[in-house]
Amino acid sequence: MLIKKSCTYSKKRFWAGLLLAQFLLFLILSKVNYAIKVFESFFEIQKRIHQQIFFKIPFSVGDVFYILLIIIFLFFIYKIIKKSSRKSYSLKLLILLNILYFTYQLFWGMLYFQKPILEKLPEKEINVEEVKALALDYLELCKQTRTLVREDHNGVFIISNTTLIKAEILRNQMKLPFHLNNKKGTGILAFKSSLFKPIMSYTGILGYYNPFTAEAQYNSTLPSTYIPFTLSHESAHQLGYAKEQEANFIGFLIGKDSKNTDLKYSTEYFVLKSLVNYLVDKDEEFVKNILEHYSPEMKRDRLAEKVFIKKHEGLLDVFFGFTNDLFLKSNQQDGSITYSYFIDLLIRYQ
Template sequence: MKNKPQILLAVLLPFQIIVINLLRGNELFVESWYSRGVYPLLSKIMRWSLGILPFSFGDLVYAIFVILIIRWLIKRIRTRFRKPKTWITEALATLSIIYFCFHLFWGFNYYRLPLHESLDIDNEYSTEELVLLTEKLIEQSNKIHLEITEDDSAKVDIPYSKAEIFDITVEGYDHIERDFPELSYTGRSLKRSIFSLPLTYMGFNGYLNPFTGESQVNTTIVPFKIPTTASHEIGHQLGFAKENEANFIACLVTINHPDKYFRYSGFTFALRYCLGELFRRDQKKCEEMIKLLHPGILKNYQEVEDFWLEHQNPLEPFFQTFYNHFLIVNNQEEGLRSYSYVVALLVNYYDNVENAF
């Protein structure tokens, strides 16, 4: 039978879906077998092999795939979708391959142990603890802001090129590896996305290509945001698939970074999470605490806000909704809105670290 392999692949798709749903409740198995077993080896192979390329191979693959989809659709339209058994089998077979590769090369990490368990950090906190941490972050943000600018009303400008920011990002992982061996990063594969402008209009700072293991950064964003974005994407690359976990890792790496500009980016990034959660719990207290921030820090926040406002478009909510649904389907119940868990990790991390500040 001519299309027997395609039929077999199409039939395997529902079986794959069943297996994935069974693994959702077996976090220890996924953690030991995949996230600490198969994945680190696969990830290093991809990083070492594709990291040497000066361009994003994954972006190129995506571009070719989109062209092939368009070509396939044109062909179907021209034939008026005749022979449905044939083209439906083709489509299901292709989806089956993509589904398999996605989970093999990265996607199983969505079902691993929560980060607070693997790093042995508690995930609960009180409003009083949140307020205390927010006060400390404001104090540290103001302190490092003044150290850099010597003017509490001046915003911070990152003095590095984008290539230099990437190099310094990797240094942050080298620095923290001693305390967190899980964050050991070798075989750099951190790249500018070819699709930075489209990503901007879609509302994304960056992404990890799950098929090539490349961390992609949208380099059109405000430079002030690139240190935490790049650190976030490396967190994904190391197997921490959930957005809130990668955000905490970005805080962890940048706040402990030897470079003062990265520490400023990290402290203010963590502070925005705490202020966001405090606003949800106690709006009046949040507004009081914002008044304690240096005007220059607020200018940096406004700079980021203005950038995204300038690039708003009618399609952005669609992309955000689509990605939010994707996260929910992949074991992230809160989707893009995951302030509380990031804050919980921050509160308990600093509660456990002596002289954190």
């Protein structure tokens, strides 16, 4: 009997079947509210343990883990191509995929099926005129806050102190309205500059959450307008908000009334850009008018963003945009280039 078990576990079809069984199991669990609540509760424990373990290490442990995974995958593929070792390493690859998939779903994947924040807000239809009015309000807010931040020698917004922004984000996590947020912040500073930042600039990815280490990575070479809100967005993932537009909304709540002017300006500027992007195919003239009425300081910031994006355009940007879009849609999200859900949350909240 022991011999039969050993033979079973050493067969590729067993591990392929197990992987398929996992897909089906987690698909079924994603439809069960009680199961989702169990995963949410487990996440609260897991995130604190992981952040306590990894936050003192000055570099991104999650990135090192990804680098090692890439090396292992490339090695396995090389061995699979060689006929003499194909069977053995095909089996090892399937075992590794089973472990990674199970760990990912346990630590993070099932959080995509949580009760949407939208259900916690009053029902309201999106009215284009209301969105326009909000865009005008945020234009004025941005103009006012922009006068309070520092500039570099080119007159472009520059962050005063990134550490102070991170600390402010953690404080503001504790002030989130309870009727919208039932998750607890750890108070642990687990933000890391990504080891992949030279590549990230060419991908359009501003930051990402590592589900295996609970670290929040960001591209520290981005224009300063991006960085504070990116940190706020990734901190929302650390709280346990998996969906991108919900993380944007929680990031907005964290930054909107911040005493840190860098975070406040970056948040207001993100909201304004989101409103403008939502309106661009609904009233192009209105959007042009908004852009024309940016303050001179805001126009310099916008130009700096455009120069950065233009400098880093290429195939990687297209590739990662496409793959990220597929990933989001596979997790019941609308894709990477959508603002409607965030705008819906914003309007209902306002």
